[in-house]
Amino acid sequence: MAQIELVGIQKKWGAVWGVRDVNIDISDEEFIVFLGPSGCGKTTTMRMIAGLEDPSEGEIRVGGERMNDIDARDRDAAMVFQGYALYPNMSIYENIRFPLRMRKVPKAEHDTLVRRAADLVEMGIISIVNPQLCPAVSDKELPWHGRSCAARKCF
Amino acid sequence: MASQRRKKNESHLFRYIILGAWALFCLVPVLWFLSIGLRPRTEIITQQPIYWPHFSLDAWHMVWTDWPMGYYLRNSVVSIIGSVVIDLVLAIPAAYSLARYTYRGREDIGFYILSTRMMAPAIVAIPIFFLFKNMDLLDTVWALMIIYAAINLSLITWIIRSYMLDIPKELEDAARTDGASDLRILWEIIIPVILPGIITAGVIGAIFAINEFLFTLLIASTKSAYTMSVALANFTGGSDGVIYNAIALVAFIAFVPVFLVVVAIQKHLSRGLTMGAVKG
Ligand SMILES: Nc1ncnc2c1ncn2[C@@H]1O[C@H](COP(=O)(O)OP(=O)(O)OP(=O)(O)O)[C@@H](O)[C@H]1O
Ligand SMILES: [Mg+2]
Numbered sequence: 513m514a515q516i517e518l519v520g521i522q523k524k525w526g527a528v529w530g531v532r533d534v535n536i537d538i539s540d541e542e543f544i545v546f547l548g549p550s551g552c553g554k555t556t557t558m559r560m561i562a563g564l565e566d567p568s569e570g571e572i573r574v575g576g577e578r579m580n581d582i583d584a585r586d587r588d589a590a591m592v593f594q595g596y597a598l599y600p601n602m603s604i605y606e607n608i609r610f611p612l613r614m615r616k617v618p619k620a621e622h623d624t625l626v627r628r629a630a631d632l633v634e635m636g637i638i639s640i641v642n643p644q645l646c647p648a649v650s651d652k653e654l655p656w657h658g659r660s661c662a663a664r665k666c667f
Numbered sequence: 668m669a670s671q672r673r674k675k676n677e678s679h680l681f682r683y684i685i686l687g688a689w690a691l692f693c694l695v696p697v698l699w700f701l702s703i704g705l706r707p708r709t710e711i712i713t714q715q716p717i718y719w720p721h722f723s724l725d726a727w728h729m730v731w732t733d734w735p736m737g738y739y740l741r742n743s744v745v746s747i748i749g750s751v752v753i754d755l756v757l758a759i760p761a762a763y764s765l766a767r768y769t770y771r772g773r774e775d776i777g778f779y780i781l782s783t784r785m786m787a788p789a790i791v792a793i794p795i796f797f798l799f800k801n802m803d804l805l806d807t808v809w810a811l812m813i814i815y816a817a818i819n820l821s822l823i824t825w826i827i828r829s830y831m832l833d834i835p836k837e838l839e840d841a842a843r844t845d846g847a848s849d850l851r852i853l854w855e856i857i858i859p860v861i862l863p864g865i866i867t868a869g870v871i872g873a874i875f876a877i878n879e880f881l882f883t884l885l886i887a888s889t890k891s892a893y894t895m896s897v898a899l900a901n902f903t904g905g906s907d908g909v910i911y912n913a914i915a916l917v918a919f920i921a922f923v924p925v926f927l928v929v930v931a932i933q934k935h936l937s938r939g940l941t942m943g944a945v946k947g
Contacts, residue, residue: 559840562840562844563843563844564840564843564844583843584840584843584844585843585844585845585846585847585848586846587844588846589844590844591840591841591844593837593840593841594837595835595837597835597837597838597840597841599838599841599842599855599856599860600860601856601859601860610842610845610847610855611845611846614842614845614846614847614851615845615846664841664845
């Protein structure tokens with residue numbers, strides 16, 4: 513966790529405003545909620561913090577360090593997507609493990625970490641009893657879809 | 668209202684009749700060829716209708732002994748598989764770039780790639796002949812491989828691109844925040860997710876390649892690089908007239924590998940694309 517500052521953040525696509533002049537200071541371990549009507553820029557703001565979108569103007573600081581030019585994959589930000597975005601070609605277990613593999617965490621620690629993350633979102637049973645369980649097995653939205661997506665971000 | 672409701676099975680029956688008729692319509696020429704191929708030559712060109720056709724393996728023996736049909740089949744298979752592999756290696760990164768990166772001229776480059784398909788192939792036939800002559804590649808399967816790959820590359824790139832465009836962007840964004848590089852995303856997420864599409868593109872390319880005639884004829888001027896399609900054409904000019912039953916049998920044999928491939932991958936051809944990747 514770290515302190516996040518948004519200073520004069522703006523996002524424009526051509527003539528379309530996505531986000532207009534956002535200034536927030538989120539201190540370490542603070543719990544913050546963005547509330548607003550559809551299309552007001554909540555998702556865009558979070559995407560900019562995660563590094564998936566470049567702000568047209570303004571500065572993003574994490575722990576006092578300027579983040580604007582740092583790639584999303586190096587920001588170590590965790591984001592749960594509106595549509596969950598589970599990888600359909602992998603089991604739930606592999607979905608949760610994916611960031612560990614990408615961040616080169618030693619293999620020996622994977623299993624413990626995956627189980628701990630699954631426990632945190634109270635879906636330990638599913639991922640442990642059936643590690644092959646795949647998000648693609650059902651088209652319906654199931655309780656563990658959101659949870660496994662969250663678990664992936666619990667490291 | 669009740670009287671207008673139809674039972675479910677009734678509409679199913681109707682569907683079966685239509686599909687069955689269509690299947691039969693497609694199958695008849697194939698079976699017709701097989702039947703010609705397995706009859707004696709004297710029975711094929713005759714004024715009298717034949718009610719009880721005779722069975723004969725003349726053509727079958729002829730095809731495998733008098734001509735090195737196995738060798739031609741091998742040429743076809745090797746050059747086609749090689750070309751599809753080349754195409755996939757080139758098309759997947761190209762399609763990814765066209766589908767996901769934004770850069771100046773992207774649309775133009777994409778259209779340029781597609782437009783190579785619009786030209787009449789005969790226009791480049793002669794230059795290509797000299798090109799391969801100078802490279803000393805005439806009469807080799809390597810030349811066929813390159814030609815087939817070049818012919819199909821644009822189409823395969825576009826098919827794969829359209830599959831990639833259907834992948835929700837969020838999936839890649841999630842992988843990126845998880846710390847994956849572009850190549851990792853391509854290799855671990857995009858390719859597995861669109862595998863059915865990649866296989867479909869490969870099969871379409873293979874079917875185009877096995878039917879390719881003009882360039883094959885141009886490059887394979889001796890028997891060492893004959894493929895099924897060119898070998899077929901050469902049967903028509905025998906010293907003792909057209910050997911219809913052998914031609915028909917070879918046509919059938921040329922059809923079998925394609926048929927087997929399509930049957931083997933049928934499951935993939937029809938599988939849902941993102942398989943419910945994104946909910947909500
Ligand atoms: N890639 C884009 N190109 C152009 N305009 C965009 C793009 N992405 C978002 N927008 C616009 O930016 C504005 C903010 O969008 P955003 O998705 O951040 O809203 P939101 O607050 O998350 O809405 P919701 O509650 O519906 O999720 C919207 O008007 C949207 O149409
Ligand atoms: Mg939103």
